[in-house]
């Protein structure tokens with residue numbers, strides 16, 4: 001839970017809820033990685049498909065975190081879907097940025113991590129493993145058309161701005177109401 005909750009936090013949460021619901025529509029059922037069948041799928045992706053290793057650096061830490069290949073936010077609008085999640089270690093769970101301060105794609109992220117750790121030779125194999133999980137197998141991510149991707153972006157942006165606007169409207173309304181209801185000191 002955030003320590004300081006801003007209107008932007010609320011709007012971002014709404015966008016993630018939307019990306020979750022859309023992802024689950026394509027997947028065909030609820031996908032809660034914290035419980036039941038969703039948790040079983042996440043465990044299978046972690047322990048069987050990726051053999052308990054970080055998909056980027058290949059290490060086998062005690063605890064693997066959930067990483068979205070296509071980022072689950074307003075930069076990339078990735079869906080919450082089994083084909084979009086991979087395991088990674090704490091160190092690798094911070095997407096690298098390019099020279100313009102924008103986060104890089106998962107492929108570029110993998111390339112940077114392999115290069116920085118002197119494991120250039122492992123890049124291609126790791127890329128293939130991730131790509132196979134993302135596009136083939138039983139959990140393949142839906143092959144969205146340009147139109148679908150565009151619609152997701154438009155809806156997410158509209159949702160983001162309306163949540164922010166609602167909070168701003170509430171503040172204005174609150175100011176008006178308190179002005180109307182506040183008990184003023186009698187004039188002398």
Ligand SMILES: [Zn+2]
Nearest residue numbers: 054057089092
């Ligand atoms: Zn790692």
